Amino acid sequence: MLRELSLSLAAGEIVALLGPNGSGKSTLLRCLLGQLATTTGSITWDGKPLPQWQPRALARTAAYLPQTPLWDATQTVRDALSLGRSPYWGAFGLESPRDAEVVERSAADLELTELLGRRMSALSGGQRQRVFLGRCLVQEPRAMLLDEPNTFLDLKHQVELARLLRRWARERGIGVLLASHDLNLAGMFADRLVLLADGRVAAEGTVSQVLQPTLLERVYGVPMERIDREGKPPVVVTGL
Numbered sequence: 001m002l003r004e005l006s007l008s009l010a011a012g013e014i015v016a017l018l019g020p021n022g023s024g025k026s027t028l029l030r031c032l033l034g035q036l037a038t039t040t041g042s043i044t045w046d047g048k049p050l051p052q053w054q055p056r057a058l059a060r061t062a063a064y065l066p067q068t069p070l071w072d073a074t075q076t077v078r079d080a081l082s083l084g085r086s087p088y089w090g091a092f093g094l095e096s097p098r099d100a101e102v103v104e105r106s107a108a109d110l111e112l113t114e115l116l117g118r119r120m121s122a123l124s125g126g127q128r129q130r131v132f133l134g135r136c137l138v139q140e141p142r143a144m145l146l147d148e149p150n151t152f153l154d155l156k157h158q159v160e161l162a163r164l165l166r167r168w169a170r171e172r173g174i175g176v177l178l179a180s181h182d183l184n185l186a187g188m189f190a191d192r193l194v195l196l197a198d199g200r201v202a203a204e205g206t207v208s209q210v211l212q213p214t215l216l217e218r219v220y221g222v223p224m225e226r227i228d229r230e231g232k233p234p235v236v237v238t239g240l
């Protein structure tokens, strides 16, 4: 259950939601999209209360990457990406040339161009994860809600994704709210960190404010050490 929680996401801002298993990260993302009902409080997108949004309009505003996305093994990568354009399709599900253009461009961003004709079942876990991210991108949303987007990505692709998110935020003004277990990677590219514990905000602020060993020890229950680096965000390691 989420309690006493207040959160805002500005255009072009990257906010990382941190917290142990079961602390409420996914629940929060799903509440924000109306997939889970809230009993108290209010959620607004662009100043309009969530219940007043039509699903198609909301999908053009906020894209969501769930922890375990649904996918069709027989689909090609191009078809899987095209599905992300469905909130823009006209009557009878007709695709416009612009839909195809956005798919091509997003595939290029995510290094998927070579794989467009490949079946989803014939991709590696990391390649498939990039398709799911691409499906969010082709929605041309104003906000992306990403639940552990680094899942299955190797180190290079994790760093590349961090760079891409920064670029999308800066160039397209997309606000990114992502749940992550990687404190250090989140610290390297998020503007703000929000640490959840038992459905509440345990800490919120800059990387330096949130990556505090005593705080993290209390929340994660393991000893932590912090390494401060010249001109770069601090990193934390478990002090085992």
Ligand SMILES: Nc1ncnc2c1ncn2[C@@H]1O[C@H](COP(=O)(O)OP(=O)(O)OP(=O)(O)O)[C@@H](O)[C@H]1O
Pocket (backbone or CB within 6 Å): 001, 019, 020, 021, 022, 023, 024, 025, 026, 027, 028, 179
């Ligand atoms: N559909 C559900 N019905 C009831 N309780 C749920 C449901 N989904 C999650 N919960 C519970 O809500 C709490 C928060 O879960 P949530 O999935 O939001 O955590 P999380 O921070 O995303 O964890 P993780 O890092 O493991 O993904 C947990 O106690 C979980 O058991």
